[in-house]
Amino acid sequence: MIRVVIIGLGNIGTHLYNAFSALNNVSIAMLYNRTETALLPFKNSVNTTTNINNLPDADVYIIAISDDNITSLSTALKLQNKLVVHTSGSVPISVLDDKNRKGSFYPLQTFSKEAVVDFARIPICIEAENKTDEALLLQLAESVSNSVHKISSEQRKSIHLAAVFVNNFSNHMYQIGQEICEANKVPFSILSPLIQETVAKLNTLSPYNAQTGPAKRNDIGTMQRHITELTNNTHKEIYSVISKSITNTYGKKL
Numbered sequence: 204m205i206r207v208v209i210i211g212l213g214n215i216g217t218h219l220y221n222a223f224s225a226l227n228n229v230s231i232a233m234l235y236n237r238t239e240t241a242l243l244p245f246k247n248s249v250n251t252t253t254n255i256n257n258l259p260d261a262d263v264y265i266i267a268i269s270d271d272n273i274t275s276l277s278t279a280l281k282l283q284n285k286l287v288v289h290t291s292g293s294v295p296i297s298v299l300d301d302k303n304r305k306g307s308f309y310p311l312q313t314f315s316k317e318a319v320v321d322f323a324r325i326p327i328c329i330e331a332e333n334k335t336d337e338a339l340l341l342q343l344a345e346s347v348s349n350s351v352h353k354i355s356s357e358q359r360k361s362i363h364l365a366a367v368f369v370n371n372f373s374n375h376m377y378q379i380g381q382e383i384c385e386a387n388k389v390p391f392s393i394l395s396p397l398i399q400e401t402v403a404k405l406n407t408l409s410p411y412n413a414q415t416g417p418a419k420r421n422d423i424g425t426m427q428r429h430i431t432e433l434t435n436n437t438h439k440e441i442y443s444v445i446s447k448s449i450t451n452t453y454g455k456k457l
Contacts, residue, residue: 204228204229204230205228205229205230205262205263205339205342205343205346206230206232206260206261206262206355207223207229207230207231207232207261207262207263207264207265207343208231208232208233208235208258208259208261208265209223209231209234209235209265209267210235210255210258210262210264210265210266210267210268211235211236211237211266211268212234212236212241212242212245212265212267213267213268213269214314215267215290215310215314215316216234216236216265216267216268216290217314217316218310218314218316218322219265219267219287219290219310220249222247222322222347223347224248224249226343226346228342228346229343229346231249231258231359232250232259232261233250233251233252233257233258233259233261234250234251234252235247235251235252235253235254235255235258236247236251236253237253238253239253241248254384255276255280255281256281257433258280258281258282261285262286262339262363263286263288263308263339263340263343264280264282264285264286264287264288264303265289265290265308266287266288266289266290266299267289268420270291270293270294271283272296273289273291273298273299274298275298276301277289277298277299277300277303278300278429280300280302280303282302282303283302283303284302284303284304284329285303285304286303286304286306286336286339287299287300287303287304287305287306287338288305288306288307288308288331288340289307289308290307290309290310290367291307291309292309292311292328292359292360292362292363292387293357293359293360293363293364295356295357295360296330296331296356297356298333303442304331304332304333304336305331305332305339306329306330306331306332306337307328307329307331307356307359308327308329308334308340308343308344309327309328309329309354309359310322310325310326310327310348311325311326311328311362311366312325312326313370313371313374322347322348323348323349324348324349324350324414325347325348325349325350326348326351326352327344327347327350327352328329328352328353328354328358328359328362329341329344329347329352329353329354330353330354330355330356330359330450334451337353341353356416362380367441373405377398379438379441380394382435383433386434387448411452414449414452414453415453416449417429417446418445418446418447418450419449419450419451419453421450421453426446429442430442430443
């Protein structure tokens with residue numbers, strides 16, 4: 204049985220709790236959160252605390268909080284020679300305090316508390332300073348996921364950067380598309396089949412080969428009309444920069 208303490212009940216911490224609590228080989232020893240409110244839904248299911256000095260003995264302590272606060276919280280932990288890991292994609296394990304053994308447990312997925320996720324399909328990137336801790340994290344990760352990877356801090360940083368482009372930036376494009384639709388009294392849902400097909404194509408084609416549209420064709424007239432139609436100057440700039448990147452990728456100049 205792997206005893207786990209989850210530190211922080213934001214999006215990732217909440218989903219980790221849901222995933223681990225369904226397992227027979229993992230025991231959640233405690234949930235910690237800075238505020239009591241986030242702990243209330245779990246009071247009848249697991250031990251909880253708002254006191255960082257009140258953490259029980261465990262095999263793994265998982266820090267699931269904002270990147271900027273990982274160092275200060277790991278420093279505040281009253282633990283010695285325990286395995287402490289964070290869930291961040293963008294910071295190295297070196298930010299963790301030296302009094303404990305360090306590692307990472309990074310689920311490569313976008314999380315919202317209200318959205319149900321299938322952890323079996325989520326890639327989990329693990330890292331540890333020694334083979335014993337790595338084996339433990341591997342066992343923990345493989346208990347919930349069918350896609351586990353041993354990834355260094357440098358590799359994880361690059362993966363996180365790539366994820367910002369393919370997830371965060373693409374979602375912002377959806378938001379802009381929704382604004383354009385709403386401004387012209389068109390339902391955003393009309394674009395749903397297009398969005399789904401764009402993603403589905405990547406199962407059989409590389410992003411390079413899947414690219415279509417006026418920028419790839421260097422259709423200057425269409426691109427100029429689009430920019431004229433846009434009323435938001437930031438949207439105009441985004442359209443121009445991305446179009447230029449696409450045409451340059453395919454060897455054509457705007």
